[in-house]
Amino acid sequence: MEAAQAQWVKVHPLIVRVTHWINAFGILIMVASGWRIYNASPLFPFRIPNELTLGGWLAGALQWHFAAMWLLVINGIAYVTYGIVSGHFRRKFFPLTPATVFHDVLGALRGKLAHDDLSVYNAAQRAAYLAIIVCAVVLVFSGLAIWKPVQLQEITAIFGGYESARVVHFLTMALLVLIVVVHIAMVILVPRTFPTMITGRARRAS
Amino acid sequence: MKRRTMETSLAGHSPKLIRSIERRLFLKQGLSLGALALLSGCELTDDEGVQRLLMGMSGLNDRAQGWLFNPNKLAPEYPESAITKPFPFNAFYSVDEVTLVDGKDYKLELEGLIREKKPWTLPELYELPQTSQITRHICVEGWSAIGKWSGVRFSDFLARIGADTSAKYIGFTCADDYYTSIDMATALHPQTLLTFRFADQVLPPKYGFPMKLRIPTKLGFKNPKHIMSMFVTNEYPGGYWEDQGYNWFSGS
Known part of the structure; x- marks a missing residue:
């Protein structure tokens, strides 16, 4: 019995798994409804196909966007508070240097990045997950800048005004979507990481 | 078969x-x-359940925005050089369908919790103390444009007609069958103006002749044009877009 248990290692704590999946659900709603809102007055000379959007029309999309906003903010506060207070961020994301990130990204591109111990993130993962957190923070503040350019005009001013806050909000969304696409591609390439994000455990590589 | x-x-x-x-x-x-x-x-x-949830969240967002609204926080004002030219036309119909109101016969009707309900003609309204603002109009669609509007401070007008400012809402009905309503705190905001002029000219029909309520602390669709009557009430009056699902408070 003990020998069998010893083969499993705990990789992701419960709170990380729960906040991860709430986040995945919330971001899907935010991005799909945000694309519909974008289509009402496109910033760039292209539109997002309506089939990929959520809400049916502008009012519906806005309802989704401003409902999921609360879910994501509460979830994000829970995750970041846990990450800082428990030392999760310090242990999992650091140390992190540009050289190690470069080395591991190159390794990943060559298909030579080892995933022996899923409880330790490689430098490419560390950089990507930290970038997602930074993107989320920029999205929240640029979103507030667009939503409340009078009441929270100090935040809007940080982004250089209402119109540039819209551009920042859109481009940060694009960056976040890009990272998520790479993230999902990596999960497909290393499928055993997927059940780990649900059960929290991984079989120790022998 | x-x-x-x-x-x-x-x-x-x-x-x-x-x-x-x-x-x-x-x-x-x-x-x-x-x-x-x-x-x-x-x-x-x-889906009905999802609709209820989304409408419930929109109501929560009304309350959150009401709580966030600072009656002393002013919308940024801009220099004349920042004015958007041409200023975009926007309504639920196209520009060649704009309602033409006859200014000679015009009277602004007042209803509800108001002491002096005497209707106002345009010359009477033009004689009230006027003020101007150059502010950013932000559309719910996302685009924005800077314009110059002139008129009477709405809080002064409400005081003059003896409106019950402890009431919750002010509703507006318009010549183009548009209607909307706002909260009293926003109505009393110093930059909320009952405007008769746009870019130093009499408000042209496409921008809402004879008058537009300019509210720089709210999205564009909360700024009614071609106002025919207004009423003060404690019963939620809704609005043309609001009844179709747009957030009621829609503050900036």
């Missing part, structure tokens, strides 16, 4: 043709299934 009819009608044709038609039908059905799956986003939004 259907299948048998098809087989009968195809009787006499080569099995190869039948297979090809069947294959095409299968593909077509597969495509409709795919389209249905893609539509699920819309269908999800149409």
